[in-house]
Amino acid sequence: SAVISQKPSRDICQRGTSLTIQCQVDSQVTMMFWYRQQPGQSLTLIATANQGSEATYESGFVIDKFPISRPNLTFSTLTVSNMSPEDSSIYLCSVSDRGFYNEQFFGPGTRLTVL
């Protein structure tokens, strides 16, 4: 299994600002994903981070709001742009090293509070 770290672990931000979350994996992985978990809710997939190309976004999420980078097979960033209190959530990085139909491993999450 892959070991995943995220930075920051938590942050409190002001409305209108942006935050970039980093995800680092201890091994090369084929697929990386970003999820959002709103308070008391389940996980919702934001996008699949593709190495060397643009991320693939799910319905309801757009690149201008959640730009994603994936410069190599072990690292990705998610930016939450122009934040509002509705963006207060836990953001989770996830990886799958054996293809789409196999299990995912999750990072510890970044707890974001927007005031």
Added chain:
Amino acid sequence: AQSVTQLDSHVSVSEGTPVLLRCNYSSSYSPSLFWYVQHPNKGLQLLLKYTSAATLVKGINGFEAEFKKSETSFHLTKPSAHMSDAAEYFCVIRDDKIIFGKGTRLHILP
């Protein structure tokens, strides 16, 4: 369209008694199905997975699940609950998309 439904938002059982967490799914394909557990303030951990091999899947910590195509179910069970099992459990389906169920919070009564 695919979907996953966890039939109970909360389940309470006494320590030492069986656990049943229910999950039904809908899929146009032959999906992969997973159960994950999330302990308070901790990350998600894979309990078990079904990927078209044996229909009875054994996972960690004594949990198992049975894939029943005729009932489109993938219920999670454990013969004897332990206090440390108290957590949020998510059923997940993957075919052309990845979808998490809404979660079931398991409470263990002493």
